Amino acid sequence: MGSRYGTHEIVELKDEPNVSESPIDKKKKAQGCNRYLKDDINKLFEGINIRTSFNGSSFSDETGGLTPRTNPSKKPMRMSLSSSSGIGYAEPVSLKQALRGLCISQASEMAAMKRLSMPSSKSAQSTPRFHLEKSTKSVELLKEILSEPQSNSLSSNEPVQEKKIVSVHPEASLGSVNSEARSVNNRDKNKQASSKPPPKSRQKGKSIRTSSRAVKTVLRTKTVVKKKLKQELTSVTPASNASVVVNSQLICQKCNCAIKDAKDEPDKDSQSPHSTSSTDNGMERKANTLTSYGKTISLLHTKNSRYGDKGEFTQSSNSSSICEYSSSTSLSEERNLSGCIVMNRPHMSKDMKWQAITHTMKQNGFLGLRHFNLLKKLGSGDIGTVYLAELSGTNYPFAIKVMDNEFLERRQKMPRAHMEREILSILDHPFLPTLYAHFVSENLSCLVMEYCPGGDLHVLRQKQPARYFHEQAARFYVAEVLLALEYLHMLGIVYRDLKPENILVREDGHIMVTDFDLSLRCSVNPILIQSPSSGLLEPPRVSGPCAGSNCIDPFCMTPTCQQIACFRSKIFHTSKSRKTKPDLAVLNRSLPQLVAEPTEARSNSFVGTHEYLAPEIIKGEGHGSAVDWWTFGIFLYELLYGRTPFKGPGNDETLANVILENLRFPETPLVSFQARDLIKGLLVKDPEYRLGSQRGAAEIKSHPFFDGLNWALIRCAIPPELPEPYDVMVSKAASLERARNYLDYNGSSDGHLEFDLF
Numbered sequence: 001m002g003s004r005y006g007t008h009e010i011v012e013l014k015d016e017p018n019v020s021e022s023p024i025d026k027k028k029k030a031q032g033c034n035r036y037l038k039d040d041i042n043k044l045f046e047g048i049n050i051r052t053s054f055n056g057s058s059f060s061d062e063t064g065g066l067t068p069r070t071n072p073s074k075k076p077m078r079m080s081l082s083s084s085s086g087i088g089y090a091e092p093v094s095l096k097q098a099l100r101g102l103c104i105s106q107a108s109e110m111a112a113m114k115r116l117s118m119p120s121s122k123s124a125q126s127t128p129r130f131h132l133e134k135s136t137k138s139v140e141l142l143k144e145i146l147s148e149p150q151s152n153s154l155s156s157n158e159p160v161q162e163k164k165i166v167s168v169h170p171e172a173s174l175g176s177v178n179s180e181a182r183s184v185n186n187r188d189k190n191k192q193a194s195s196k197p198p199p200k201s202r203q204k205g206k207s208i209r210t211s212s213r214a215v216k217t218v219l220r221t222k223t224v225v226k227k228k229l230k231q232e233l234t235s236v237t238p239a240s241n242a243s244v245v246v247n248s249q250l251i252c253q254k255c256n257c258a259i260k261d262a263k264d265e266p267d268k269d270s271q272s273p274h275s276t277s278s279t280d281n282g283m284e285r286k287a288n289t290l291t292s293y294g295k296t297i298s299l300l301h302t303k304n305s306r307y308g309d310k311g312e313f314t315q316s317s318n319s320s321s322i323c324e325y326s327s328s329t330s331l332s333e334e335r336n337l338s339g340c341i342v343m344n345r346p347h348m349s350k351d352m353k354w355q356a357i358t359h360t361m362k363q364n365g366f367l368g369l370r371h372f373n374l375l376k377k378l379g380s381g382d383i384g385t386v387y388l389a390e391l392s393g394t395n396y397p398f399a400i401k402v403m404d405n406e407f408l409e410r411r412q413k414m415p416r417a418h419m420e421r422e423i424l425s426i427l428d429h430p431f432l433p434t435l436y437a438h439f440v441s442e443n444l445s446c447l448v449m450e451y452c453p454g455g456d457l458h459v460l461r462q463k464q465p466a467r468y469f470h471e472q473a474a475r476f477y478v479a480e481v482l483l484a485l486e487y488l489h490m491l492g493i494v495y496r497d498l499k500p501e502n503i504l505v506r507e508d509g510h511i512m513v514t515d516f517d518l519s520l521r522c523s524v525n526p527i528l529i530q531s532p533s534s535g536l537l538e539p540p541r542v543s544g545p546c547a548g549s550n551c552i553d554p555f556c557m558t559p560t561c562q563q564i565a566c567f568r569s570k571i572f573h574t575s576k577s578r579k580t581k582p583d584l585a586v587l588n589r590s591l592p593q594l595v596a597e598p599t600e601a602r603s604n605s606f607v608g609t610h611e612y613l614a615p616e617i618i619k620g621e622g623h624g625s626a627v628d629w630w631t632f633g634i635f636l637y638e639l640l641y642g643r644t645p646f647k648g649p650g651n652d653e654t655l656a657n658v659i660l661e662n663l664r665f666p667e668t669p670l671v672s673f674q675a676r677d678l679i680k681g682l683l684v685k686d687p688e689y690r691l692g693s694q695r696g697a698a699e700i701k702s703h704p705f706f707d708g709l710n711w712a713l714i715r716c717a718i719p720p721e722l723p724e725p726y727d728v729m730v731s732k733a734a735s736l737e738r739a740r741n742y743l744d745y746n747g748s749s750d751g752h753l754e755f756d757l758f
């Protein structure tokens with residue numbers, strides 16, 4: 001596997017060599033392009049599959065109907081199964097089947113957890129902080145607190161329809177639903193009857209499984225009678241209102257009694273004398289729990305800790321090395337779990353935060369939670385809670401994701417946590433999270449990451465005057481996301497969970513793609529795609545001439561629009577006028593191209609967010625990296641129009657719309673032809689014909705929507721918006737204020753808060 005990953009480092013060639021003296025070369029020479037390609041390229045790329053690309057385009061009509069590319073017969077040959085199967089979740093069928101059982105239970109559990117999850121940072125809850133003391137008892141307490149947001153039904157304000165998660169056996173029909181999910185749903189229905197939460201924005205979908213047979217049933221039904229479809233779909237999603245397993249036992253502040261285990265009596269929450277009705281219930285309950293132990297609770301310095309903060313320190317060599325990544329086994333993961341790993345990024349050694357972390361680690365011999373002051377909770381997800389934390393003795397903020405290993409094991413979420421940690425460990429890209437360190441304290445796994453003060457794009461979009469981004473801004477964000485996805489794909493990672501909520505805004509206004517626990521790891525087999533000799537003469541991919549009335553082209557960097565068709569290959573120009581430099585983008589399009597993305601990977605997991613799910617995922621046909629290009633299209637659409645294209649009144653209708661409905665664009669806001677053309681290319685329902693499915697990100701980058709964009713320098717571009725500068729003192733003051741307000745908090749006798757939670 002290591003060798004396979006080694007190949008990831010082979011990236012898109014800038015000056016693509018040719019296999020032999022092709023007609024293209026002859027033409028280039030004739031045009032004065034002095035591109036002498038090395039003759040031994042065949043040897044160099046020995047072992048790389050050479051296939052012929054569509055040099056044409058994937059066109060789609062205005063209504064979203066699918067029109068195959070110009071020459072479907074030129075579709076690249078499929079890789080053999082063995083080569084396309086990946087590691088991790090992209091194993092051959094037998095392993096997939098073996099994994100199904102696990103995933104089904106995960107799906108129903110995720111549904112349950114999601115239903116109960118607290119509003120994340122979007123709701124910007126403030127939470128009081130607490131002093132932590134040495135106490136094993138309090139360790140359990142923190143674990144309890146950490147797991148509570150995922151299971152606290154009282155604080156859930158997610159709308160029912162957004163919670164619908166189906167857990168269906170892959171071979172079952174739509175009507176055959178996992179009994180676990182059904183029972184879970186029944187409990188949940190009871191709960192809903194007692195307390196109807198206020199609506200909340202879209203939540204991340206959970207693992208869902210269905211079969212193609214099941215989807216066919218849906219489609220047939222919808223085609224015949226739409227009403228009936230609705231009924232069927234409704235009846236098929238009992239797990240959508242999945243239930244809740246509350247694992248924390250809450251302590252009453254007044255009497256110090258254990259309130260109850262909500263798992264046993266989920267429907268009585270609202271009637272409990274201990275329960276409150278406000279949305280701050282979760283927080284208050286945490287506060288109650290903590291204060292019942294004497295207001296100041298410290299827990300991370302226990303001498304008899306199972307793992308202890310003093311994990312062995314490993315100054316890992318660049319752990320983003322592909323070989324290390326690919327060879328990592330569960331064994332080595334366990335070893336790492338018991339220790340503290342400070343990542344090593346030589347090129348970032350001058351980074352002050354990195355220096356501070358390394359210094360703290362060296363000074364203390366280890367790095368643990370005790371070295372951080374947790375200032376506030378940023379949000380919680382399925383597998384953990386993220387806190388804003390300051391490295392003690394510095395003013396440097398970090399985001400720390402804290403996960404309770406016991407909880408993860410109990411809920412069978414450990415693979416997801418491992419997946420996220422593994423992926424974070426290898427990432428080294430300006431638009432992806434920097435993992436500074438990870439360690440285990442008292443069986444709490446902690447990931448120390450870069451803090452993004454700008455919130456996420458979902459929140460930022462809501463703040464826009466009309467709740468959508470101006471096209472220039474959208475282009476900036478999607479371009480950066482595209483680069484991040486390209487990088488992920490080259491590492492063999494299919495992201496699968498793109499949506500504005502997962503795109504955070506850094507301090508400098510650039511983006512950071514986050515949240516990798518639903519990602520798929522697979523192998524990458526570089527492929528050399530050879531363009532037909534006629535490539536040079538063919539125009540780049542567009543679905544219409546710019547002469548159309550919609551060509552407002554805000555990104556047209558040259559005035560050529562007035563003279564020639566917007567999307568016409570500028571190379572024609574070049575050949576006539578020697579003074580003009582050849583358009584390298586066009587030239588590149590016509591040259592053989594190395595694709596080092598997992599275009600052939602396949603997985604059957606049903607994961608993602610309803611509005612963002614690709615048709616092939618819904619149909620259960622198996623999916624690969626093309627799902628990221630579908631979600632990319634939905635993402636661009638949402639940024640530009642303020643809503644997703646296939647959203648229905650409920651999740652089931654949304655899924656049906658994804659499969660059945662044509663893509664439509666609202667009349668307002670006015671969006672350029674290029675943007676709509678790109679969206680149409682991306683939202684092709686058949687992944688085979690989807691933009692990006694053959695040549696990966698390079699195919700999308702060369703779309704006219706991005707014309708004039710300097711990809712190499714985009715990280716130096718001025719972002720559309722800059723977040724408020726982060727001020728650690730303000731956060732501290734706010735944190736203390738919250739503590740006073742909510743808890744009548746008294747600091748420790750020396751007034752020094754050694755370790756703050758919340």
Ligand SMILES: Nc1ncnc2c1ncn2[C@@H]1O[C@H](COP(=O)(O)OP(=O)(O)OP(=O)(O)O)[C@@H](O)[C@H]1O
Pocket residue numbers: 120121122204378379380381382383384385386399401433449450451452453455456504514515517518
């Ligand atoms: N580095 C960060 N900087 C700032 N905020 C962050 C950072 N990482 C996460 N967050 C916030 O914390 C919240 C919780 O993140 P987390 O990844 O645990 O949950 P999630 O996005 O719901 O994913 P999942 O459920 O898959 O774990 C997010 O909504 C995000 O806004």
